[in-house]
Amino acid sequence: MKVYSVYKKYNKDFIAYAKSITGNKDIAFDLVQDAYVRALENENIFLNMNEYQIKGWFFTVIKNRNIDFIRKENKVVLFDNDVPEEEIKSFEEEVVMKNLLESLPEKNKQILRLKFNMNLNSNEIGKVLGMSPSTVRSRLSASLKLLKKNL
Template sequence: MDVYKVYKKYNKDFIAFAKSITDSEDPAFDLVQEAYVAALEREEIFNRMNEYQIKGWFFTTIKNKNIDNIRKRNRFRYIENIELFEATENFEENIHMKGILEDLPEKNKKVLLLKYGMNLNSKEIGEILGIPSSTVRSRLSAGLKILRKNL
C-alpha cells in the first residue's frame, strides 16, 4: 500500500496519538510531520508492508521521535545547569561529594555528569562533547578511578 494513502487515511489518528504523548498541539503536529518525512525517506521499506504494518510503523516512529525530542531538551537543560550526586541525605556527605567532584579535571567531570546525571551512553556523550565514544569511555574510567581513590 502507498505510504501517502495510509498517512492521509490515518492522519487524524496519528495527530491524536501525538497529542496524547506531548500534551500540546504544535509539537504533536511537528511529530506527525517528522514521521511522514521519515517515511518518505524510507519509502522502499513499505513495499513489503500492508496497511496495518505501515500504520504501526507510523505510531512507533511518532513515539520514538517524541523520545528523541525529550532527550534533546534534557541534554540542553543539563548543559545549562550542571548538578549531580544530590542523592545522599547526609549534609556532610553532600559537601564531601561536591568537593571531590570539583577537584576532578573538567573533562572527566563532564563525562561523569552526562553518564550518571543524564543516563546517556558513550555514543550520546561523544556527540554532545564532540569526541569519539572511545575517548568518552577512557575519561569515564579515569574519572571513576579518581572518585574511588578519594572516597
C-alpha cells in the same frame, strides 16, 4: 503510493496519538511531520507491508521521535539551567590547568603540588624532595613561567 493513502486515512489518528504522548499540539505536529519525512525517505520498506503494518510503523516512529525529543530537551535544559555559568567556567579552567600541569616535568609537578596543594614553603619542600630551598624556588619560578607562557 501507500504512504499517501495512509496519510489521507490516518493523519488525524497520528496527530491525536502524538498529542496524547506529548501534551503539546505543536510538538505533536512536528513529530507527525518527522514521521512522514522518514516514510518518504524510506518508501521502499513499505513495499511488502499492508496498510495496518504501515500504520503501526508510523505510531512507532512517532513514539521514538518523541523519546529522542525528550532526551535532547533534557540534555539542553540540564546543561543550560542547572549549572551556573561560573561553575562551567571554573570547570573549564580547572581542566586547562590540569592539562598544563601534566605537560610539566615530574619534579616540577611535585614542587607545584607540594607548594599549592599542601601549602608547604620552599624549606619544607626541599626536605621532602631532598633538594636545597634555593633549587625549589628556582624550579617553582621556572614552572610558573612555563604555565604562564602556555596560558
